[in-house]
Amino acid sequence: MFVNRLITTFLLTGSVVFGAQTAVDSKVQGQINRGKLLYLQHCVICHQSSGRGSPGTFPPLANSDYLTKNKEGSIRAIVEGLSGQLTVNGTNYDGVMPPVLLDDAKGADVLTYVRNAFGNSAEPVSADDVREVRAKSRFPTYEKLVKAHAYPALPKAPEGTRLRELVKLPDHGTRMASDGKALYVLTGGGDVWRVEVSSGKTNQILRGKDYIDRKRGEPSALGLTFDRDRRLYISCNQRNENGVLVTNEVTIFRTTEMNRGEPAKPRPWFYTTYPWGIGPFNHGVSHVAFGPDGMLYVSSGSRTDGSEPGTDPRFYKGGELTNTACLWRLNPAEEHPSLEIFCDGLRNAYGFCWNDRGELFATDNGPDADAPEELNRLERGKHYGFPFQFSNWTNKPYAYTPDPPLGVTFTRPVANSGPAAGGNIDKPLYTFHPHSSPAGIVYLGKDYPQPWRDSFLIVRYGHLIKKPQDHGFDLLQMRIEKQGDGYLAKTTTVLAPLGRPLDLVLGANRKVYILEYSRQTDNKGEFGSMPGRILEFALSE
Numbered sequence: 001m002f003v004n005r006l007i008t009t010f011l012l013t014g015s016v017v018f019g020a021q022t023a024v025d026s027k028v029q030g031q032i033n034r035g036k037l038l039y040l041q042h043c044v045i046c047h048q049s050s051g052r053g054s055p056g057t058f059p060p061l062a063n064s065d066y067l068t069k070n071k072e073g074s075i076r077a078i079v080e081g082l083s084g085q086l087t088v089n090g091t092n093y094d095g096v097m098p099p100v101l102l103d104d105a106k107g108a109d110v111l112t113y114v115r116n117a118f119g120n121s122a123e124p125v126s127a128d129d130v131r132e133v134r135a136k137s138r139f140p141t142y143e144k145l146v147k148a149h150a151y152p153a154l155p156k157a158p159e160g161t162r163l164r165e166l167v168k169l170p171d172h173g174t175r176m177a178s179d180g181k182a183l184y185v186l187t188g189g190g191d192v193w194r195v196e197v198s199s200g201k202t203n204q205i206l207r208g209k210d211y212i213d214r215k216r217g218e219p220s221a222l223g224l225t226f227d228r229d230r231r232l233y234i235s236c237n238q239r240n241e242n243g244v245l246v247t248n249e250v251t252i253f254r255t256t257e258m259n260r261g262e263p264a265k266p267r268p269w270f271y272t273t274y275p276w277g278i279g280p281f282n283h284g285v286s287h288v289a290f291g292p293d294g295m296l297y298v299s300s301g302s303r304t305d306g307s308e309p310g311t312d313p314r315f316y317k318g319g320e321l322t323n324t325a326c327l328w329r330l331n332p333a334e335e336h337p338s339l340e341i342f343c344d345g346l347r348n349a350y351g352f353c354w355n356d357r358g359e360l361f362a363t364d365n366g367p368d369a370d371a372p373e374e375l376n377r378l379e380r381g382k383h384y385g386f387p388f389q390f391s392n393w394t395n396k397p398y399a400y401t402p403d404p405p406l407g408v409t410f411t412r413p414v415a416n417s418g419p420a421a422g423g424n425i426d427k428p429l430y431t432f433h434p435h436s437s438p439a440g441i442v443y444l445g446k447d448y449p450q451p452w453r454d455s456f457l458i459v460r461y462g463h464l465i466k467k468p469q470d471h472g473f474d475l476l477q478m479r480i481e482k483q484g485d486g487y488l489a490k491t492t493t494v495l496a497p498l499g500r501p502l503d504l505v506l507g508a509n510r511k512v513y514i515l516e517y518s519r520q521t522d523n524k525g526e527f528g529s530m531p532g533r534i535l536e537f538a539l540s541e
Contacts, residue, residue: 028112028124031108031109031112031113031124032109032112032113032116032117034106034109034113035109035110035111035112035113035114036113036117038102038106038109038110038113039110039113039114039117042100042101042102042110043100043110043114046058046097047060047061050062050118051064051114051117051118052118058093058097059086059088059091059093060088060089060118061114061117061118061120062118062119062120063089063118063119063120064088064089064118064120065088065089066086066087066088066089067088067114067115067120067122068115068120068121068122071122071123071125071129072133074111074115074125075107075111075125075129075130075133075134076133076137077097078099078100078102078107078110078111078130079099079100079107079130079133079134079137079139079145080099080134080137080138080139080145081097081098081099082097083097083171085209098170098530098531099139099145099148099149101145101146101149103142104127104128104130104131104134104142105127105130107125107127107130107134108124108125108126108127108129108130111125111130112124112125148519148530149530150519151165151168151499151519151533152497152499152519152521154535155495155496155497155498157495157537158494160540161537161538161539161540162536162537162538163495163535163536163537163538164535164536165533165534165535165536166183166195166197166200166513166533166534166535166536167195167200167202167533167534168531168533169185169193169202169531169532169533169534170193170202170531171187171189171191171193171531172187172188172517172518172531172532173185173186173187173193173502173503173515173517173531173532173534174186174187174188174221174222174502174503174517175221175222175223175224175286175287175502175503175515176224176440176503176504176505176513176515176534177224177225177226177232177505178226178505178506178507178513179226179230180508181197182194182195182196182197183195183197183505183507183513183534184205184224184226184232185515185534186221186222186223186224186234187208187221188219188220188221188222189208189209189212189218189219189221190206190207190208190209190211190212190219190221190234190236191204191206191207191208192204192205192206192224192232192234193205194262195534197507197508197513197536205259205262205263205264206232206255206263206264206266208221211253211265211266211267212236212238212251212253215242216238216240216242216249217238217239217240217241217249218238218239219236219237219238220236220237220238220239220284221234221235221236221237222235222236222237222284222285222286222287223235223252223285223286223287223288223298223299224288225288225289225290225296226263227290227296227332228290230258230263231254231255231256231263232253232254232255232263232266233252233253233254233269233288233296234252234253234254234266235250235251235252235253235285235286235287235288235298236250236251236252236253236285237249237250237282237284237285238251239276239282240273241314245275245276245314245315245316246275246276246314246315247273247274247275247276248273248274248275248276248277248282248284248303249271249273250271250272250273250274250284250285250300251268251270251271252268252269252270252271252285252288252298252330253266253267253268253269254266254267254269255267269335269337270330270336270337270339272323272339274303274321274323274324275303275315275316275321276303276315276316277302277303277304277315278303278304278305278308278309278310278312278315279305279308279310281302281303281304281305282301282303283301283302283303283347283348283365284300284301285298285299285300285301286299286301286348286349286350287299287349287350287351287352289352289353290332291329291354291360292354292358294332295329295330295331295332296329296330296331296332296337297327297328297329297342297352297360298327298328298329298330299327299328299346299348299349299350299352299362300323300324300325300326300327300328301324301325301346301347301348301349301350302320302324302325302346302347302348302386302387303320303321303324303325304319304320304387305367305368305369306367306369306386306387306390306397306398306400306401307319307320307387307400307401307402308398308400309400319387319402320386320387322341323339323341325344325345325346325347325386325387326341326342326343326344326345326346327341327342327343327344327346327349327352327362327378328340328341328342329341329342342378342380342381343378343379343380343381343382343383343384344382344383344384345382345383345384345385345386345388345410346362346364346376346378346384346386347364347365347366347367347386347387348364348365349362349363349364349376349378350363350364350365350437350438350439350440351363351438351439351440351441351458351503352378352441353441353442353443353456354443355443355445355454355456356443356445356446356454359377360377360378360379361375361376361377361378361414361441361443361456361480362375362376362378362441363375363438363439363440363441363458364376364384364386364413364438365437365438366390366391366434366435367390367397368465369390369397369398370434370435371390371391371393371397371434372390372391372413372422372429372430372431372432372433372434373431373432373433373434373435373436373437373438374390374391374413374414374430374431374432374438375413375414375416375431375432375438375441375458375478375489376411376413376414377411377414377487379411382411383408383409383410383411384410384411384413385410385411387401387402388401388402388403388404388405388410389404389410391413391429391430391431392412392413392430412430412486413430413431414430414431414478414480414486414487414488414489415428415429415430415431415483415486415487415488415489416428416429416430416431416432416478416489416491417488417489417490417491418490418491419491419492420476420491420492420493421433421436421460421471421476421491421493422436422471423489423491428488431489432460432471433471433472434471435463435464435465435471435472436460436461436462436463436471436472437460437461437462437463437464437472438458438459438460438461438472439458439459439460439461439501439502439503440458440459440501440502440503440504440505440515441456441457441458441459441504442456442457442504442505442506442512443455443456444456444457444506444539447510448510448539449510449539449540452477452510452539454479455477455478455479455480456477456478456479456480457475457476457477457478457494457504457512458475458476458477458478459474459475459476459498459501459502459503459504459514460472460473460474460475460476460501461473461500461501461502461517462500462520462522462523463523464523470522470523470524473496473497473498473499473500473501473520473521473522474493474494474495474496474497474498474501475493475494475495475496475498475501475504475514475537476491476492476493476494477491477492477494478490478491495514495537497521497522498514498516498521498535499516499517499518499519499520499521499532499533500516500517500518500520500521500532501514501515501516501517502515502516502517503515507536509538510538510539510540511536511537511538511539512536512537512539513534513535513536513537514534514535514536514537515532515534516532516533516534516535517532518530518531518532519531519532
């Protein structure tokens with residue numbers, strides 16, 4: 001509706017200002033006329049009817065040196081999108097532009113239009129020009145772009161519930177938070193986007209480039225939460241290769257001001273470093289959340305798969321360290337907080353939360369050794385096995401698995417009695433299918449209706465290792481009971497398949513918001529690099 005009104009206004013006011021070109025042949029004029037309509041359908045929301053863009057976020061097309069002097073680059077922006085730093089008219093931009101769903105002819109029309117509007121004057125673009133550049137892009141044909149661009153159909157919601165798409169995201173979200181009024185989405189680069197729940201309107205409130213020092217390495221921001229004063233906390237990892245050893249620079253940023261009612265000016269609040277992990281297994285610091293005690297809890301993932309030593313001289317040859325593969329606790333009242341290890345033996349606890357009895361439960365991602373993924377009940381001072389024991393296994397998963405420390409007792413994960421996620425009532429699994437990547441978790445308390453009350457919802461990101469059968473890509477419900485000295489869960493599938501779901505948060509009116517990282521609903525997809533969306537799951541009609 002908004003776009004239609006904007007198109008009508010734009011056409012009636014005739015607010016296009018053409019460049020120096022005063023006479024064009026009929027073929028080019030036809031391209032310009034068609035391109036004008038395509039611009040209004042696909043480009044105007046970001047680049048505005050004036051072509052001036054949005055300062056700091058979307059670069060201007062008006063009087064654009066990049067647009068008129070870089071024909072191939074302009075075509076590439078349309079056919080495969082743009083990300084990273086871009087300089088336009090002497091100003092740096094560091095945003096994200098997805099590819100535009102236009103075939104070769106339409107791509108040529110809209111580019112010919114913008115290169116000859118808003119004070120620009122440049123040669124037209126042909127369909128052959130677009131086809132040639134597209135062939136060298138990551139989507140070498142328009143058909144492949146269409147396939148990549150498509151969002152999967154929503155799975156069927158259980159009876160008595162509703163599921164809808166809230167918003168398509170401009171970039172890959174790694175974490176969500178809520179201040180009770182709106183959703184906030186963090187990206188790996190440290191950008192934070194505000195999403196209005198009522199309309200899905202999205203606005204960027206923080207840019208990673210403004211507060212993260214890129215000299216320490218490219219950021220991987222994986223944790224986001226609010227405190228009671230509405231300050232945002234953002235956890236960030238950076239691979240620093242400037243020293244003798246490659247290190248992981250860990251910073252937790254905290255906002256210090258408000259800008260038009262939104263958190264602003266993140267500043268480093270906590271900092272630490274340790275040697276980067278062997279191979280691809282440096283999980284870094286991820287989830288941050290405040291506990292019932294008012295303290296900030298922080299998941300510090302492992303730097304190895306299972307404490308393998310490694311041989312590359314740029315990396316520390318030992319296994320885990322005292323501040324990795326564990327859960328931290330920090331005091332938000334301290335300006336320079338000291339690090340307390342709350343519990344140990346966690347490989348990669350991407351999500352954790354508390355129930356209304358103050359019990360803390362955390363998902364944990366397992367190793368390449370095909371051990372079950374875990375859900376653990378975390379308690380202060382306890383050890384959950386990594387890297388000495390996985391799941392309820394008693395065998396050593398690797399030849400290099402170290403012997404367990406003397407006097408340390410390992411706490412088993414929650415037993416899964418099924419029927420979903422690999423569980424079985426006769427022979428429970430501890431806890432989920434291997435490699436299904438459990439991620440975000442929330443607890444549904446007394447305000448939720450039966451059969452949701454006093455249960456957990458957990459999303460599983462899905463396989464990252466090629467296996468004959470896909471596991472994950474779903475939303476699970478777990479009802480957990482104390483049984484002897486452990487815990488037993490009944491697990492059911494709520495929604496499947498989902499597009500690599502990574503996080504979820506609770507909203508008002510018994511609604512749950514699910515963050516899909518990408519559009520890939522199985523491990524066979526070719527286009528997992530395309531950004532995902534946020535889904536709204538209402539647990540009552």
